[in-house]
Each structure stands twice: as structure tokens, then as C-alpha cells.
Amino acid sequence: MTDIMASSFVRRDLVAERPAPVKTTGFVGLLRTRLFNSPTNILLTIVSALLLWFTIIPSIRFLIVDAVWSGNDRGACLAENAGFTVGACWPYIQAKLPQLIYGFYPEAERWRVNLALILAAALLLPLLIPRLPVKGLNASLFFFAFPVVAFFLLHGGGISGFGLSWTAGLLELFDDSIVSAGHVLLSLSKTSAIAPLLWVVGNLIVLVGIAIRWLIYPLTWLRDQLQGTGQSVWVDFAITTAFVSLIAFVLGGGIRTGWRALASSIATFVAIAMVIKLMGLDHGGLPIVATNLWGGLLVTLVVSVTGIVTSLPIGIALALGRRASIPLIRIFSIAFIEFWRGVPLITVLFFATYMLPLFLPGNFTVDGLVRALIGIALFTGAYQAENVRGGLAAIPRGQNEAAAALGLSWWKTTSLIVLPQALRHVIPNLVNSFISLFKDTSLVSIVALFDLLGSLRASFSDPKWSTPSTAFTGFAFAGIIYFIFCFGMSRYSLFVERRLNIHRRN
């Protein structure tokens, strides 16, 4: 018994306290583990601290400490007047701010720009916050209603007709083109070697054209009648409303289930009528501001928002076309996408500015801004197509097969099942494309449009403000604006990506 007691070991007194382990958390821990843990790292830390010292301190001095904050002209920003080495010349930005934001937009009409920007923000912000409801309505307002409203708000002008007149005009234009093509073939048939064939085809085309003309005669007749009356817009509007609502009602399932479609159609038209009435579009609308007066941040935002809104449908259509089994459509989509992706944006803008007007009928002039917009929409559309295609490829085959088993048509499968999932997958990529689109809008300044960068460059040549620090101040200001927008978008894309990948984390 005592043996065991003697051989077992029982500690009688406490062990001396050991020193606490080296702290690896907090600021001291950071210093110890990530900055000064080895000679090389100490050297690196010192070198990078020096680097920061020589870049950050002068930048802050330039932007804040040495800056001139008030003045009326360049005199305030000259070193001999200020008495010290002058940094940023902020009064110059203050004086040029209207030009940098609105361009030459008339001062009395600038509230329209502000209103359009507020509208855009009010529609876009709820769209970006995932938790808020009614995404469908919100998206359709932003993508369809807002561009139209913004156009009439920013550009001004009214409408002389509505759906009926537009449809009639469009069909007439199309028909004229068919008939003239037929006539060209007929005139060719007098000289060509395959004359009889051309003659037959030409006559056939002319015949088709004439048949179409008779077919659309009721429409054109109605339009001509409407032109005479004083209330052409409202009568046209009423007819269009009735017609479209009826179609919606019938397609929605008639008496049994069509009431919902009818109600939403009528509600939409009532909303449109309110907008028309509110903006006075039926009698001339707001005064017209030609686009060559637009400039600054306004043009940057108009170009990027239009690019975003138009490139997405183009991209979806091209992506679906590229995956289609119909050979011609697939080949066309591939060629189209690869073409636009293979050329630089600046040549696209040159194409839109110099070559596109040659392709349009002689009496048909396109505004310079619209030309750039067309170029950018096609260019970005091709890039978006590749993004969307990535999303489509990520959808398992089973989804398609399940839809087919339920008896859904291709259109329903695509719009109800494939696209919603595919687009959700690629939101981060789409946002990244929007970031590059936003940055690329600066290129329109090369084709004589004054966006933010163009206006900035134009303001450098003002002798009233030419000082050594003018250029640096201007670039600092524009750089901060661009950075805020792009950085915000990239953080948003990261946020969405993290949200989408939540189920993969564990």
C-alpha cells in the first residue's frame, strides 16, 4: 500500500506561471505576424511604407492641404498670388461644374435633367436591393417605361400619333421597300442573262407588295382620317388601347381567365395616358433640347444606361441564337458575336459615325448621339451574349427535359424556366460588363460628343482658368467620379456573387 503511495506522483504545489503566448491577434499581432516576422519582411515593410509616404502624403497635400478653395479666376490659383505652392484649384471645378454635369444644356431646362436622374435613381435602387418586393414591375418600369419617359423629358417634343399611326407608317415603309426591290429586279431583267427568272421573281415581289398594300389599306385609311381631326393623339390612343386590350383578353384565355390580362393591359394604358397628359405630349410636349447641347455627366449616364438597357435584350437574343439548332440562325449569331467582339470599340464608333449614315436612306438623318448609341448597343450586346451563354450552359439538361415532359413549348421553357435561372447565375458577370461599358462610354468623346471626359478636356482650354494645377485638379475630380461609380458597381457585383454562392459555402 505504501509502495503504491510512494510510487504514484501527486503534485503538492502549483507549477510556476508561464508567460502568456505571443499575441497573434489585434494590431500588435498583425505587426508581429504579417509585417515584422522576418528580415525580408521587415525590409519589404519599410520599402512599402516609404512608397506610401511618397505617394499618399503628396496626394493629400495636393487635394486638401495645399488646395485653393475659393476664387473667381485663375489668379486665385497662381502660386505668386496665393503665397504658397498651390495644390488643387477647386474654384475651377466649381466654375465648370454645370458644364461638367449638364454640358450646354440650357440653364432654364436643367430641372429636367435632375428629374430624370432622380427618376432613374428611384427606379434603380429598389431593383438593386434583393430584399425588396415587386421586382418584376420594377424591372419592367426601369427597362421599358423609364427610357421612353427619359427621352421625352431630356429631349422634349411631343407625339403626333400613337400605336395605330406608327404601325401604319412602319408597314407602309416596309411595303414600299418591297415594291421598290421588285422594280429593281424588273429593271435588271432587261439586261441580265437570266432575264426570265428575274422577271418572274420581280413581278412576284411586286405582286406581294401590292397585296400587302391592300391588306394594310384599312390601317392607313384610318390613320389619314385621324390626321384630319384635332384630337388625333387621343383617338389613336383609344383605338390602340381597345385593340391591344382585346388581344390581351383573348390571348389571356377569353371570358374564363382573360380578365386579369385585360385589367393589367388597361392599367398600363391608363398609366401611359397619365404620362402623356402630364408631360403634355399630345400638344408639343416640353421644348426640344437638341442632343448637341447635351454634355458632361449627363451624356455619360445616358450612354451607359441606354447601353445597359438595350444590350441585355440583344445579348439574350444572340445567346439563344447561338445555341439554336436551326443552322442559319446559329451561324448568323456566331458571326455577329465574333465580329463585334473582335474589333475595338473605337472602330465601332467610327463605323457608326461615318459608315452608318451611308447605309440609311438619303433623307434619313440620324442624330450623332443616337449613332454612337447604336454602335455601343451592338458592341456591348455581343459581349453580353457571351455572358448569357455562360449562364445558359450552366443550366442542367434535366431542366429542359422536365419542361418538355410538362408539355411546355420552347418559348415557355426558355422564358419561364431556363432564362430566369441562367440570368440569375450570371448577374455578377453582367454587372462586370456594365462596369466596362461605363468606362467605355468615355470613348464617345473621340467622336465629338462631350461626355464627362470630353467636357473636362474642353474646359482645359479655357484661358480664364489655365494654371499649372488645372489639369491635375480636373483629372482628380473626374477620376473620383469614375472611381465611385465603378467601385460601387464592382462591390455590388461581389455582394451579389456572395449571395448567390451562399449555399456553396458549407
Added chain:
Amino acid sequence: MSTEARKPPLQIALKIRRLLGGKAGWNGVAVQFAFAAVLGWIAYEIISNARANLENQHIAAGFGFLANNAGFDVNQTLISYTGSDTFLRVFVVGLLNTLVVSAVGIVFATVIGFIVALCRLSPNWLVSRIGEIYVELIRNQPLLFQILFWYLAVLAALPNPRQSISLLGIAFISNRGLVIPQPIGQAGLEPFLAALAFGVVAALGLRIHARRALFLRGQMIHIWPYVLGLVIGLPLVTMLVFGLPITVQLPQLKGFNFAGGARVIPEFVALALALSTYTAAFIAEIVRAGIQSVHKGQMEAGSSLGLSRGTTLRLIVVPQAMRVIVPPLTNQYLNLTKNSSLAVAIGYPDLVSVWAGTSLSQTGQAIEIITMTMGVYLLISLVTSGVMSVYGWRLNRSLGA
């Protein structure tokens, strides 16, 4: 009673339907015809409108203008060019300028990009933060903004040539551009180049031989002494025999400007600087993603095999990372080449600037000129993507996938 197998029905109609209309069958054929008709109609409208418009503006279509005299000067030419040369030569001059600025940009972008990527991966907190700041700052500003910033703000703020900043006394930078020493070929140049080329080829041959010996017979051959002798020693010997291959002419300040040396125009400096720093930010992210894509276990497996850290990196980690890095890296090179077209904003005489800019406004041949310009870029990117798909195919084959 024996039943013969029935012959399968004729599949020709089905096959034709499949070929013409895909899965959609005859509907697909109809859609296709409608689509072709619409395309044909658009093409017809474009051609007839273009013809009518050209007639109205009295522009003769066709490429005949290429042989006309250009009549304007270009301020940077790699081949001899004067105002009395043809438009075709202007095209070549512009194309060469585009290529040279892209090549310089690619080299610097790769170097800066790899350095920034290493900074971002560094265990040192401050260094990785600096890399991150660089990437975020550069990526979130438009390239055109950066080009204009370097050109209008930084280069314009530099002193005039008399007070130009000296870089180690051999190169001088001022608001008139960069002046660098100019190498001038001497009598010994040709033998030197021949020896160098022979040395490089022989070294490559040796390497192939050594690898074959290693893979087939497991025999290690150290080739580096021979390679050093071939690549450095042989040219040195020829230099001793034939004299110096080149002499370097240093720029010297004379009066208000520099005499001697080669002058690099400020537009080139601004463009190359902006292109390389901008693309470097993207390359840094690609390289970082590539290196992080290699599993940590690879490194551990390498060291458990007894390989040193450097050998593990060289033989195991980097080859796997390169597989992830190379395709997007090529894409960035392509982007840089396409972005060099922004030269037109500051007047660097690249393809877009002298060809789609000056030549277009002189001749008015919009269709021909813009088609040629787009064609060049399209050709470059199609060739690159062709090469890349061959690379991807070889990679897949070598992986046995």
C-alpha cells in the same frame, strides 16, 4: 415460318429536315427562310442606300485611292515615309505603329502585372494592401481617362528639354518626349548576330536532347555549362575577332534640344505607359487567380517527394497555374492591342489615327477605310483565338482528358 427483318424506312427526308431545320423540323426551315429573307432585304437596303448616297456625294467606290498620294506627314514612322507616298504606305505605317506600341505595352504590362500579383500574394500585409490598392485604383478608371491623364497632365507638366530629367545620365525625359541612347550597328554586327543565333539554336537542340535522354533512359545531363558557352561565350569570341557589334550613341543637349540618341514622341510614352499600367492590373488578377487555383496539397506532395521549394514551384505549381493563366492572359494581350486604338485621342499615329482618322477625312472613302481597319483588328483577334484553341486542344490531349 421465317420472318425477314423489315427494311428500315427511308431516312432521307428526315435527314434533310434535320440538316435544314435542326430540331425544329419544317418549322425551323420556315423560320430559316423568313430569316434569310429579312437578312436579304436588309442587305439590299444597305447596298442600294450606300450606292445612292455615294453617288450623291460624288465618291467613287473601290480601292483605287490606295495608290494616290497621301500628302500629309506622320510624326512617327518605322519605315521610311514622306508626304508624297501612297495611302497604302500610310496604312502600313499606321499598322506598324499599332504593333510596336502593343508589343512594348505587352512586355511592360506582363512585367508589372506579375510584380503586382506577387505583391498581392505576399504574406506581408502592407505589400499585399499596396497591390490591392493599385489594382482597384487602376481598374476602376477608364483607360482613356488614364491616357489623357498621362498625356495632358503628367507629361505636359514635365520641364522643357533644357531642364529635362536625366535617368542615370543616359536617357532624358521632358515634355517633348523621351530621348534614349541609339544603338548604331558596326562591322562586327553580322557575325555577332550569326553567332548568337547559332548559340540559341544549338542550346535549344541540347535541351531537347537532354530531355529525351532523361525521359527515355533516365539519364540526367547537366547542360547549363554548354548552354552558357554557346549563348554567351561564342558571341564574345566573335566580338573579340570582328570588333564591337554596336556602339551606343548617347543623347547630348545642344542648344534647345537634344542631338544624337533616338527620340520617343510623348504620345508614345503616354500611350505605352497607360496601356501597360492599365492592363497590368487585369493581368495581376489573372495571375493571382491562377496561382491560387493550384491546390495547396500539390506543394505539400512535392515536398514529401523530397523536391526543394524552388523545384516544386518550377516543376509542379507553375505548370498547373500556367494552364489557368494563359488563356485569359492572351485575352488581355488582345485587349491591349485593341485598346491601343485609343491612340487617336492623343494623336499617336496608330492605325486608327492615321488611317481611319486622317486618311478618312482626306479621301472620304468611309466604307473602304473602316472595313480595312476593322478587318485588321478582326484578323488579329481571330488568329489569336485560333492559336488559343489549338493550345487548348493540345492541353486537353496532353492531360488525357
